[in-house]
Amino acid sequence: MSDTEDRLLARVALTWLAEPGTRSVHRLVDQLGPVAALDLLLDGGAPDSALRSAVAARTTAGDARAVAEQALRRTERLGARMVTPEDGEWPARVADLRALHLSGTGRRVDLETAPPLCFWVRGAWPLDEALARSVAVVGARAATPYGTHVATELGYGLADRDWTVVSGGAFGIDSAAHRGALTAGGLTVAVLACGLDRPYPMGNAALFDRIAESGLLLSEWMPGAEPLRPRFLIRNRVIAAATVGTVLVEASARSGATQTLNRAIGVGRPAMVVPGPVTSAMSVGAHEVLREQPNARLVTGTAHVLEEVGRIGHDLAPPARAPERPRDRLDDEAAQVLEALPRRKAIGLERVAARAGVDLRTAMRKLSMLEELAMVVRRDDGYALAPPPERGTGGGRAPTGVGPGPSAAPRG
Amino acid sequence: MSDTEDRLLARVALTWLAEPGTRSVHRLVDQLGPVAALDLLLDGGAPDSALRSAVAARTTAGDARAVAEQALRRTERLGARMVTPEDGEWPARVADLRALHLSGTGRRVDLETAPPLCFWVRGAWPLDEALARSVAVVGARAATPYGTHVATELGYGLADRDWTVVSGGAFGIDSAAHRGALTAGGLTVAVLACGLDRPYPMGNAALFDRIAESGLLLSEWMPGAEPLRPRFLIRNRVIAAATVGTVLVEASARSGATQTLNRAIGVGRPAMVVPGPVTSAMSVGAHEVLREQPNARLVTGTAHVLEEVGRIGHDLAPPARAPERPRDRLDDEAAQVLEALPRRKAIGLERVAARAGVDLRTAMRKLSMLEELAMVVRRDDGYALAPPPERGTGGGRAPTGVGPGPSAAPRG
Incomplete structure (x- = not known):
């Protein structure tokens, strides 16, 4: 198990040992990191008696690390993912808490x-x-x-x-x-x-x-x-x-x-x-x-x-959209079809064709191509722009391999 | 015509020469008193051109003092009265304007x-x-x-x-x-x-x-x-x-x-x-x-x-009510009948009797007596407490003799 996986597992175990938001737990993680914080708590070293008895009650009921491992497997089966402060997509604003x-x-x-x-x-x-x-x-x-x-x-x-x-x-x-x-x-x-x-x-x-x-x-x-x-x-x-x-x-x-x-x-x-x-x-x-x-x-x-x-x-950029560079390399008709898709929500083939000003056949052909390029996704209710790609910056998402589930669209 | 009457007449004339609220008029009255302020305006001595032309337009249409005299006669016929800052009942709070x-x-x-x-x-x-x-x-x-x-x-x-x-x-x-x-x-x-x-x-x-x-x-x-x-x-x-x-x-x-x-x-x-x-x-x-x-x-x-x-x-006294001393001299039944009347609004004879716990005859007798004492008024909709008496302090109301009209109750 990698250090990243250890740290994730420890965070999950900590949310089980004490309710999210517990200040003393958050302080320990700040000071020691999640792994050492978990070790300390499991060794009975909680800094206050309330936390100590909460941890004791939990550990009587089960093994924190085993619970966390099971939770991560369940997360994967669910098609869900974990996000921690180590990940690029962690929402920074919650630190204000x-x-x-x-x-x-x-x-x-x-x-x-x-x-x-x-x-x-x-x-x-x-x-x-x-x-x-x-x-x-x-x-x-x-x-x-x-x-x-x-x-x-x-x-x-x-x-x-x-x-x-x-x-x-x-x-x-x-x-x-x-x-x-x-x-x-x-x-x-x-x-x-x-x-x-x-x-x-x-x-x-x-x-x-x-x-x-x-x-x-x-x-x-x-x-x-x-x-x-x-x-x-x-x-x-x-x-x-x-x-x-x-x-x-x-x-x-x-x-x-x-x-x-x-x-x-x-x-x-x-x-x-x-x-x-x-x-x-x-x-x-x-x-x-x-x-x-x-x-x-x-x-x-x-x-x-x-x-x-x-x-x-107003200082915040609007959410980044599908990659711009591949778009520049599209032929005119494909570009028109891509433009025809609303920023969010899916629309049917006829509507795409009408909005793009191309015939149905062309629309279908270009949509297939765009789908191949992962710029468009096909859904039950029609075609939609693909969600933006993962950013390439370090600390990548889902470090335990818990990736986007079945409901997630292909990434560009 | 007394000085008080002169001053009232001048105030009325001034409200006709310029709309109420005109600052320059109010200032003149402050400085010179209403009579001299009126004289000054009628002599064309308004301190600003806007007021001067307003006054000129009015005086072309009629004689300010005559208009005011007519207004006061009409006020009396209406059963209305005038109240000025010289009167005891002037509402002091408007000075904040x-x-x-x-x-x-x-x-x-x-x-x-x-x-x-x-x-x-x-x-x-x-x-x-x-x-x-x-x-x-x-x-x-x-x-x-x-x-x-x-x-x-x-x-x-x-x-x-x-x-x-x-x-x-x-x-x-x-x-x-x-x-x-x-x-x-x-x-x-x-x-x-x-x-x-x-x-x-x-x-x-x-x-x-x-x-x-x-x-x-x-x-x-x-x-x-x-x-x-x-x-x-x-x-x-x-x-x-x-x-x-x-x-x-x-x-x-x-x-x-x-x-x-x-x-x-x-x-x-x-x-x-x-x-x-x-x-x-x-x-x-x-x-x-x-x-x-x-x-x-x-x-x-x-x-x-x-x-x-x-x-x-909370610092303000509730409005003063009918004189307390005469009430002390009432017999028990009359006091009960007086107590039975609500503070405001009129109620019928039967209701007075029921509330006072006396028979109808007694209620009627005591109400007549209380009416004589000007502590109760009889109205179309029943019997009511009389409004509070005029205060005895100087500068009395309605200096032109324009007293309470027909709708006013007798004073105690």
């Missing part, structure tokens, strides 16, 4: 807000690219038709402007935001509070499949991990920190979604809130935040959100 | 925001008492059912907590707020942008009559004055300055109601805004203010409004 200190409750989930040790990822897009221009849209599960409408419009509007829509995959506002982005043919990322093999809620299974196909499913928990209640709040810090800003659409009083917004404020991100009728219980939490958080900004739609995140986002 | 400087447009109505020279008043309550604990509720004429509901609830809730509800008597939000206050048996004041004999809009005539009966109609314009368009904005500064705070409920983009809120902010009053669905055109102005005015506070109901105005209002 080091500085997150939430005032108030003293609850574990508000104290243990360290950056993630690693991510499980399903989907073809490089994680850092997908999150570079991203906005979180979060809110109530028991959304009203009003909230659902607003979240769908926001999801659509942001995706249409090439912003990735990040949410938690829950019913209500989360689902509406994801769906809006998908409808726009845009990129959406669901950050889960459980293993990627058992996305919660089950009722959203079809939605999760669609998200994995064109966007990303993301989790800090190994396959098989259950969506335990505190994990949703632990997860929320990632939604807040991995994105450029967070929008809250509908929340009842003191809901989990307002906690996501508090975390966004805590890491200095634009925190935006959509107001609603004062007669609606589902807007009480939103209005509370607007009254109590001087840093929360009222927004009424996509334009306002772009105004807020644009201040930060 | 001296310091109002609105940024931005350079429009006349935003520059000429001096305090009023005098008020026309219809209704029995002393003006200062009615306004001491008062909140303005303003908003769109083309209100939605949502806005109408919220404004009615606010009007009711504030009146129920003994706050006077001030608004502009327009259709939509204004009417809803007035009606809510009336329903609660509370005090409401309509500040008009025209003469009290022609309250605008005509469709609210019945509402204006109800307001005059239990609350007050107020104007800076003499009887007969038309509701010219700029007068609504001139009037709005009084709504903002005469009250402890202003609540905006529904406003389309850049509406007049948002201007009232800007004036409230300009004189340092709590400026409150009720949000609404972002899908409603009638909430666009409200959300704009919340986004652009750091001093505007989101409120969702009466409790939030009281929280804001309470900071200022």
Whole structure:
């Protein structure tokens, strides 16, 4: 086993020994590296008694390294991959969680807000690219038709402007935001509070499949991990920190979604809130935040959100697209066909031909060629641009050989 | 004609020569007193050319003093009265308009925001008492059912907590707020942008009559004055300055109601805004203010409004009530009957008897006695507590003898 593989295995084992976000674990990894940190914990050397007893409880139940090995095999079977801070696609922004200190409750989930040790990822897009221009849209599960409408419009509007829509995959506002982005043919990322093999809620299974196909499913928990209640709040810090800003659409009083917004404020991100009728219980939490958080900004739609995140986002390059150089070597008709494909989402052969201004035969021929060049992928719903290629820089992805799964498109 | 009468006449003439709020006129009155200020203007001595030509145009049309005399006669016939800064019931708070400087447009109505020279008043309550604990509720004429509901609830809730509800008597939000206050048996004041004999809009005539009966109609314009368009904005500064705070409920983009809120902010009053669905055109102005005015506070109901105005209002005594000493001399049954009457609004004889725990005959006898003592008034809709007595302090009201009109109750 290589050093890289050792380190990955140790990170996975650490997420099993203590919940993601545990500060003392993150500090140990910072100081000693993941392998030595794991050794120390397994030797009973945890720096505080809470962590010591958590580790003891776990190690009674199983062998941490064996659990981690099994998790990695399961990850591979799932067609998922691991991403760690050593990888080129690690989303740098989550490091801001080091500085997150939430005032108030003293609850574990508000104290243990360290950056993630690693991510499980399903989907073809490089994680850092997908999150570079991203906005979180979060809110109530028991959304009203009003909230659902607003979240769908926001999801659509942001995706249409090439912003990735990040949410938690829950019913209500989360689902509406994801769906809006998908409808726009845009990129959406669901950050889960459980293993990627058992996305919660089950009722959203079809939605999760669609998200994995064109966007990303993301989790800090190994396959098989259950969506335990505190994990949703632990997860929320990632939604807040991995994105450029967070929008809250509908929340009842003191809901989990307002906690996501508090975390966004805590890491200095634009925190935006959509107001609603004062007669609606589902807007009480939103209005509370607007009254109590001087840093929360009222927004009424996509334009306002772009105004807020644009201040930060305008310096960010839009996600890199398929390689430019091969394109220069294409013949005119092939170039026209490539141009005819929308930036995201797939379209049928007839539509490609019509948009490219070529006959069907030519379109089919050129699409086959482009598919050979890995510039186009063929999907059930038509032809699409291939996701951008892996970057060649060091520390490559999926060091255990856990590569892109069946849902991933061929790389250029 | 006494000096007091001269000064009143001069003030009335001045409101005719130049629109209320004209800073140069207010300054002259400050420096010279109203009589000398009027003389100076009529002699062509206006300090600036704009005012000089305004005065010239007016004096071509008529004799200012004669117009004023006629206005005062008409005021008396109307059952209205004049209130000037010399009167005990002058609402001191409007003096803050001296310091109002609105940024931005350079429009006349935003520059000429001096305090009023005098008020026309219809209704029995002393003006200062009615306004001491008062909140303005303003908003769109083309209100939605949502806005109408919220404004009615606010009007009711504030009146129920003994706050006077001030608004502009327009259709939509204004009417809803007035009606809510009336329903609660509370005090409401309509500040008009025209003469009290022609309250605008005509469709609210019945509402204006109800307001005059239990609350007050107020104007800076003499009887007969038309509701010219700029007068609504001139009037709005009084709504903002005469009250402890202003609540905006529904406003389309850049509406007049948002201007009232800007004036409230300009004189340092709590400026409150009720949000609404972002899908409603009638909430666009409200959300704009919340986004652009750091001093505007989101409120969702009466409790939030009281929280804001309470900071200022808690030091204010609640409006003084009917004399306490005579009450001490009442027999037990009469005291019970008096106690049975609600603080505002009238109730029928049967209800008085039931609440007082006495038989109908006794109730009727005691009510007659209390009416004799001017502690109770009999109205079309039943029996009510008499308005509080005039204060005995000097400079008394209605110096021209223009006393309370037919709608006013006897004074104790």
